[in-house]
Amino acid sequence: MPYRVQRPSEFRVGLGQDLHRLVTGRRFLLGGVEIPAEKGELAHSDGDVLCHAIADAILGAAGIGDIGELFPPSDPMFKDADSRVLLQTAYGEVKRAGWRLVNLDCVVICEKPKVLPYRERIRSSLAAILGIEPCSVMVKGKTSEGLGDIGQELAVEAVAVCLLESIRRMARNRRGGRK
Numbered sequence: 001m002p003y004r005v006q007r008p009s010e011f012r013v014g015l016g017q018d019l020h021r022l023v024t025g026r027r028f029l030l031g032g033v034e035i036p037a038e039k040g041e042l043a044h045s046d047g048d049v050l051c052h053a054i055a056d057a058i059l060g061a062a063g064i065g066d067i068g069e070l071f072p073p074s075d076p077m078f079k080d081a082d083s084r085v086l087l088q089t090a091y092g093e094v095k096r097a098g099w100r101l102v103n104l105d106c107v108v109i110c111e112k113p114k115v116l117p118y119r120e121r122i123r124s125s126l127a128a129i130l131g132i133e134p135c136s137v138m139v140k141g142k143t144s145e146g147l148g149d150i151g152q153e154l155a156v157e158a159v160a161v162c163l164l165e166s167i168r169r170m171a172r173n174r175r176g177g178r179k
């Protein structure tokens, strides 16, 4: 039986992932928060792996593209770029396309440092960057159990899923119209 779309969905899910090498002499940034650590993320930008994964999740959900297309690493303009600004810019594109963020759920995978002590600061920081409530942002820390490059403290990975709602639907609900 062929699948027929009755009407375009008013919700969209998105998935983002990113991984950066960890090296000495760089800052370790997660969601706009600098965390004390022996090593930090190596990247063309400031290396905030969590902001990058979230940007990819929201851009993907909106069907716009990905962070590499929006901010090419080959462009000197983005050298050491503040990833909070990149994420805000990406969300601006998403809103222009007619979507608002409902919630984010993220996982950061690294051996060190522990994410949990910084979780609330990271949630607040991301909420401020995106203009949403901290309760709509969740961040969990995981280790790689000593396995692979992450386990050897050579890399940090972030994964994010998001839900977008169409601005049209939100406006209709505010007016008390048909759900």
Ligand code: MG
Pocket (backbone or CB within 6 Å): 018, 019, 020, 043, 047, 048, 049, 052
């Ligand atoms: Mg990246």
